[in-house]
Amino acid sequence: MNALWLTARLDIAESLRARWFMFYSLVFGGIVVLLFVFGLTESRILGFTGLSRLLVTYIQLCVAILPIFILITTVRSVAGDRDAGVFEYMLSLPVPLHAWFWGKMIGRFVVVFLPVFGAMALAAVYATVRQIGVDWSLFVLYTALLVALAWAFLGIGMLISTVARSPDVAQTGAFLIWLGLLLFLDLVLLGVMIREQLPLELVVGIAVANPLQSFRTAAILLFDPQMLVVGPAAYVILDGFGRAGYLAFAIAYPVALGTVCAGIGYHLFRRGDLP
Amino acid sequence: MITFDNVSKIFKRHTVLDGVSLAIETGERVALVGSNGAGKTTLIRCLLGEYLHEGMVRVGGLDPRANRKVVLSRVGFVPQIPPPLKMPVGELVNFSAAVCGSDPDRIVAMVRELGLDWDRVRRLPFVKLSGGMKQKMLIGIALGRDADILIMDEPAANLDPEARHIFFHQLHERKDNAVMLITSHRLDEVAALVNRVIEMDQGKVALDDRVADDVEMTARLDCAIRLTRAESAFAKAMAEWRFASDDGGINWRGVVNGPDRLRFLGVLARYAGLIAGIEMK
Numbered sequence: 194m195n196a197l198w199l200t201a202r203l204d205i206a207e208s209l210r211a212r213w214f215m216f217y218s219l220v221f222g223g224i225v226v227l228l229f230v231f232g233l234t235e236s237r238i239l240g241f242t243g244l245s246r247l248l249v250t251y252i253q254l255c256v257a258i259l260p261i262f263i264l265i266t267t268v269r270s271v272a273g274d275r276d277a278g279v280f281e282y283m284l285s286l287p288v289p290l291h292a293w294f295w296g297k298m299i300g301r302f303v304v305v306f307l308p309v310f311g312a313m314a315l316a317a318v319y320a321t322v323r324q325i326g327v328d329w330s331l332f333v334l335y336t337a338l339l340v341a342l343a344w345a346f347l348g349i350g351m352l353i354s355t356v357a358r359s360p361d362v363a364q365t366g367a368f369l370i371w372l373g374l375l376l377f378l379d380l381v382l383l384g385v386m387i388r389e390q391l392p393l394e395l396v397v398g399i400a401v402a403n404p405l406q407s408f409r410t411a412a413i414l415l416f417d418p419q420m421l422v423v424g425p426a427a428y429v430i431l432d433g434f435g436r437a438g439y440l441a442f443a444i445a446y447p448v449a450l451g452t453v454c455a456g457i458g459y460h461l462f463r464r465g466d467l468p
Numbered sequence: 469m470i471t472f473d474n475v476s477k478i479f480k481r482h483t484v485l486d487g488v489s490l491a492i493e494t495g496e497r498v499a500l501v502g503s504n505g506a507g508k509t510t511l512i513r514c515l516l517g518e519y520l521h522e523g524m525v526r527v528g529g530l531d532p533r534a535n536r537k538v539v540l541s542r543v544g545f546v547p548q549i550p551p552p553l554k555m556p557v558g559e560l561v562n563f564s565a566a567v568c569g570s571d572p573d574r575i576v577a578m579v580r581e582l583g584l585d586w587d588r589v590r591r592l593p594f595v596k597l598s599g600g601m602k603q604k605m606l607i608g609i610a611l612g613r614d615a616d617i618l619i620m621d622e623p624a625a626n627l628d629p630e631a632r633h634i635f636f637h638q639l640h641e642r643k644d645n646a647v648m649l650i651t652s653h654r655l656d657e658v659a660a661l662v663n664r665v666i667e668m669d670q671g672k673v674a675l676d677d678r679v680a681d682d683v684e685m686t687a688r689l690d691c692a693i694r695l696t697r698a699e700s701a702f703a704k705a706m707a708e709w710r711f712a713s714d715d716g717g718i719n720w721r722g723v724v725n726g727p728d729r730l731r732f733l734g735v736l737a738r739y740a741g742l743i744a745g746i747e748m749k
Contacts, residue, residue: 196567203555203563210554210593282551282606285516285619287540288567467518 196288200296208304213266218308225312244320245328252335252412260346261371263305267350268363276360281468294459306343341447345404348451352458374405404447411443469494469647475523477510484510486671497648499658502668508651544610548621550602558590564609575612582631600626611638616646633725640686656734660727687726694719694745702739
């Protein structure tokens with residue numbers, strides 16, 4: 194079997210036995226269970242009921258917790274593995290560096306994406322069995338957005354893990370980056386920047402570059418056509434992109450960002466000390 | 469086969485390797501000794517292509533960093549501290565065999581020969597094994613394939629006497645066709661395994677000497693010890709070497725692996741005042 198897939202499989206086997214993975218799966222599975230228990234499928238928000246209502250809420254919770262989960266678990270395990278001597282041993286085996294790095298990235302993507310998607314898929318199956326309405330186009334779109342978000346933060350996490358030489362530094366860096374992206378959401382610091390009449394290009398540029406913002410705007414776009422809760426920067430961006438264009442951007446941009454970050458991480462990994 | 473040409477490594481203005489030049493040929497069994505921070509591990513990591521460095525390292529004429537697959541396919545590496553891998557032991561063996569292009573059954577056979585109950589451990593997470601079991605697994609992975617460069621960091625430290633004997637036997641079988649680089653803090657741990665000693669100090673080669681050794685690595689020496697009186701501390705030390713006494717602790721008999729004799733004599737030295745006679749043959 195190809196060394197890349199062997200490494201990916203190994204990383205999956207390693208992660209499935211880690212405590213963080215159990216906790217991570219429980220959190221996302223637990224969110225869906227709680228949303229069902231609290232009867233969210235029965236309530237209505239901005240015209241959404243049934244499973245669509247649950248999905249909308251679930252995706253809003255994902256934007257808050259998924260990125261930090263991915264960042265912290267990725268940097269802890271990758272930088273932690275290097276610190277604990279795992280890299281020293283595993284990279285003494287004749288596995289190519291590209292296979293090791295990208296295999297880890299793919300393996301990690303599988304373990305961070307599957308619990309999030311699995312919880313959503315189980316909810317859809319349950320809703321179908323209980324004959325609660327399922328909007329499959331929304332389901333597919335949210336799956337694509339989750340793929341994009343997970344890939345973006347995984348790429349950022351791999352870059353941080355490569356740059357930081359210790360798990361503590363990596364973890365602090367990951368937390369600060371997440372906090373920065375969270376603060377520059379449309380309704381937080383960007384709102385303040387607009388009120389302070391800073392250049393619109395700067396505000397829009399920050400909003401476009403923030404993968405959290407693109408995920409949030411794309412998720413909200415579908416159920417808030419009047420864009421009451423989207424925020425001013427997103428309003429301007431949407432005006433330029435159009436609805437379909439923005440959805441395409443919100444999926445393509447995070448994937449590109451994650452790939453570029455991971456690519457830089459790989460470049461630094463290949464050209465530096467390995468363990 | 470292996471050459472280090474003026475190799476230096478600096479970490480944040482701290483020189484860890486300082487112009488090391490060495491040539492190691494097939495058939496050489498090298499003890500790489502030195503205190504903590506002497507540069508042993510850094511030198512090995514340069515050899516494995518894991519560190520960037522100044523100067524040149526060549527294995528069979530190839531740069532290990534630029535030719536990882538070719539060079540590392542020849543290397544069997546046993547680190548001093550086993551990696552804390554959570555994956556099942558069977559998964560580790562399959563991965564190692566697959567990337568090395570070897571047969572996992574050979575590794576399993578080697579692990580079994582070293583005394584590990586494969587059927588019991590194969591599904592256990594590697595990190596949950598005892599220190600000795602981990603070392604047997606890593607030795608099994610290193611020796612269970614066609615590696616002709618063996619790099620081992622305190623390889624026998626956690627092995628029981630029987631496993632040590634099998635391990636020494638395996639090294640003996642490869643001694644003419646392989647390069648062995650065995651690191652240790654203490655020369656007496658590895659002296660009898662090697663025919664060359666390189667001592668490192670503050671990143672430099674402080675001593676490079678050949679060793680004459682007339683005792684085969686696979687030899688087992690019958691040993692008899694006579695004491696002036698019985699002593700419980702001595703009895704405890706001898707129990708670890710699986711020695712027995714049939715007269716209440718005055719006369720002791722047992723078998724010592726050839727390469728272990730220096731270490732064994734080191735233990736006896738602690739009880740020199742009690743010893744009336746020693747015979748090893």
